[in-house]
Amino acid sequence: MGADGLRRSLVQPASRRALCVRRGDAASRHRRCPAEALQGVVTRGRTQRSLPALPARPRHLRQGRPVRPVGRRRLHQALGHGGAHVGAGAGAAPRPRSRQAPRRREEAHAIAGARPARGAQKKNSGKLWGGRFERGLLPELERFSSSLVLDYELYPFDIAGSVAHARGLAKARLLSKAQLAAIERRLTEITPAGAALHAGRSRNDQVALDLRLYCRDAAREAVALLATLIDTLALKAEAHADWVMPGYTHLQRAQPVTVGHHLLAHAEPLLRDARRFEAAFESAGTMPLGSGALAGSTLPLARRAVARELGLRQLTQNSMDAVSDRDFALDLAFACTAASIHLSRLGEDVVLWASTEFGFVALADEIATGSSLMPQKKNPDIAELLRGRAGRSIGGFVALATVLKGLPLAYDRDLQEDKPALFGTVENVLESLGAAALLVQRLEFDRERLTAAASDPMLLATDAAEELVRSGMPFRRAHEKVGEQVRDGGFTPPWDAQTSLAKRRLNVVERAKTLRKEASGLGR
Numbered sequence: 001m002g003a004d005g006l007r008r009s010l011v012q013p014a015s016r017r018a019l020c021v022r023r024g025d026a027a028s029r030h031r032r033c034p035a036e037a038l039q040g041v042v043t044r045g046r047t048q049r050s051l052p053a054l055p056a057r058p059r060h061l062r063q064g065r066p067v068r069p070v071g072r073r074r075l076h077q078a079l080g081h082g083g084a085h086v087g088a089g090a091g092a093a094p095r096p097r098s099r100q101a102p103r104r105r106e107e108a109h110a111i112a113g114a115r116p117a118r119g120a121q122k123k124n125s126g127k128l129w130g131g132r133f134e135r136g137l138l139p140e141l142e143r144f145s146s147s148l149v150l151d152y153e154l155y156p157f158d159i160a161g162s163v164a165h166a167r168g169l170a171k172a173r174l175l176s177k178a179q180l181a182a183i184e185r186r187l188t189e190i191t192p193a194g195a196a197l198h199a200g201r202s203r204n205d206q207v208a209l210d211l212r213l214y215c216r217d218a219a220r221e222a223v224a225l226l227a228t229l230i231d232t233l234a235l236k237a238e239a240h241a242d243w244v245m246p247g248y249t250h251l252q253r254a255q256p257v258t259v260g261h262h263l264l265a266h267a268e269p270l271l272r273d274a275r276r277f278e279a280a281f282e283s284a285g286t287m288p289l290g291s292g293a294l295a296g297s298t299l300p301l302a303r304r305a306v307a308r309e310l311g312l313r314q315l316t317q318n319s320m321d322a323v324s325d326r327d328f329a330l331d332l333a334f335a336c337t338a339a340s341i342h343l344s345r346l347g348e349d350v351v352l353w354a355s356t357e358f359g360f361v362a363l364a365d366e367i368a369t370g371s372s373l374m375p376q377k378k379n380p381d382i383a384e385l386l387r388g389r390a391g392r393s394i395g396g397f398v399a400l401a402t403v404l405k406g407l408p409l410a411y412d413r414d415l416q417e418d419k420p421a422l423f424g425t426v427e428n429v430l431e432s433l434g435a436a437a438l439l440v441q442r443l444e445f446d447r448e449r450l451t452a453a454a455s456d457p458m459l460l461a462t463d464a465a466e467e468l469v470r471s472g473m474p475f476r477r478a479h480e481k482v483g484e485q486v487r488d489g490g491f492t493p494p495w496d497a498q499t500s501l502a503k504r505r506l507n508v509v510e511r512a513k514t515l516r517k518e519a520s521g522l523g524r
Contacts, residue, residue: 150419157213158206164309165201165289168302174199200301202293204323204411211418212284213310215332218426219281223523225433226274226339230267230519232440234512237263241508243447244454244497245360251352256459256497259445260508266349267515269342274522276335284328287312291319294410320410329422330404333397336429340393343432347386350439354380359449364442382439389432396425460493460500461486467494 136142166183169175175183240259247257287307290297296319303315316322353360363378371377399421403414461482468478485491 150423153419153423154207154210154214157210157217160213160310161206161209161289164306165206167309168289168306169199171302171305172300174299200292200297200299201289202291202323204293205288205291205319207415208288208291208323209310211326211422212286212288212312212328215284215328215422216281218430219277219284219332219335220523221430222277222335222339222426222433223274223281225430225437226270226277227519227522229433229437229440230270230274230522231516232437233263233267233270234515234519236440236443237261237267238509238512240445241512242501243445243450244501245450246453246456246459253453253456253459255462256454256500258501258506258508259450260512261506262349263440264508264511264515266342266346270339271515271518273335273339273342274519276338277332278523280328280331280335283331285312286314286316286322286328288316288322291316291322294320294323324407324410324412324415326400326404326415326418329418330397330400333393333400333422333425336425337390337393337397339429340390340432343429343436344387344390346436346440347383350383350443351380351387354378354383358453359446360453362444362446364444367439367442382435386432386436386439389428392428393425396421396428400425454497457491457493458486459497460495461491463500463503464491464494 163183166175166179170177170179237260240263243259244256245259245262246253247255247262287303287310289306290301290303307313307315350361352358354363363380367380367382368378369381370379400418403417403421407414464485465475465478465482468481469475473481482491
């Protein structure tokens with residue numbers, strides 16, 4: 001660590017690059033763990049230089065002498081080894097997608113960084129289609145066409161699909177029991193048994209399956225988050241069922257409602273969003289394996305057994321359609337988009353309510369931020385981000401639809417671009433749903449401000465017109481008469497806001513309980 005605060009190279013890179021991926025042990029992230037070699041200037045927690053090939057054996061550098069720590073920078077430990085690589089032993093079971101993906105993306109970056117140097121060309125060793133070619137793809141084009149960093153999002157589903165496919169091959173007697181056991185024991189390891197795994201399967205139907213499994217997992221997670229948010233809104237609505245407030249049209253005061261009724265107006269569309277995610281889950285529930293590249297396979301594949309293994313109820317009926325369409329991904333992307341739009345409306349209401357001009361809610365410290373200049377500020381940043389992030393989902397949906405538009409049958413490499421659009425849309429809505437629930441939980445309504453705003457007599461002009469209709473006056477004439485009274489300043493409401501609410505019977509408590517019950521049954 002230099003005086004300027006920059007981290008210096010303690011180990012110069014070797015002439016070759018490290019070819020193994022280091023395991024992301026949780027302990028290695030703790031600052032009092034055995035430290036790894038620091039290389040170059042670190043930006044956002046990542047080194048900007050290539051990984052050196054270090055000995056796997058734990059030992060000190062500099063001929064056995066530890067590097068002297070610099071006290072004021074808290075580099076207080078001797079350097080140790082970087083940890084065993086992933087092939088050294090059985091790894092941990094895959095963690096859920098949303099927590100595992102960031103580490104997998106880091107590994108993908110490391111693998112991509114170990115590719116041949118610019119201008120180098122080698123035969124396509126290791127590629128399934130390598131037998132047709134004498135020379136490899138130009139490294140510049142290899143980098144351009146690679147989607148490894150994004151594909152790691154699919155790794156747990158690819159493994160699940162491969163295990164199910166292997167069992168199907170064994171059932172069809174295309175794999176021996178020993179080969180099946182070897183594949184299941186270490187699917188990620190290159191073994192002679194692994195060479196038989198690709199029988200009856202193309203990358204086209206394999207990726208189509210992976211993406212379907214991803215969509216089902218994402219839809220299930222979205223439904224669970226929506227259920228939590230709906231329940232949170234319903235609970236808050238029930239607690240504020242009789243808190244009167246103005247209702248608005250065109251952002252102008254219109255008629256009296258209650259806080260509970262207003263909150264349930266946000267819960268209702270979210271329930272419909274949950275149904276859309278459930279439909280997207282079912283839409284992705286067909287099993288494409290066996291479709292091959294586009295025309296199936298001559299091998300006696302046990303497709304139904306593989307489908308049962310994966311929890312899929314139906315088989316795709318047309319092999320060309322199975323490998324080339326992504327309408328199930330569009331269904332999921334649209335569900336994400338609709339939910340994001342509804343969250344943006346919730347965010348907008350909170351932004352308005354938290355403003356000095358409205359003053360209907362006070363923002364708890366846990367859901368607000370301040371200003372770097374103005375000490376009095378308390379800003380509704382989370383609500384604003386719910387509003388702003390809807391653009392990501394809308395853009396992702398449009399991007400995905402644009403990729404699919406006009407593609408000739410069957411598979412085309414354009415479909416590689418479905419993943420950036422879909423993954424970004426999904427992660428955006430999942431994060432937004434979680435943030436929205438935390439926001440709603442901590443909203444604190446100001447009953448005094450709400451009551452003062454709801455005491456505006458003009459909120460009862462419609463009630464006055466309807467009271468005249470009840471006495472026998474045609475509505476057109478009643479509307480005109482009340483309008484004249486408002487214009488001339490002589491309008492007097494027939495009753496107060498609470499009486500108006502009692503006459504209109506909004507049934508907030510009953511509906512809130514029903515919504516909570518429906519939310520608890522989502523995803524079952």
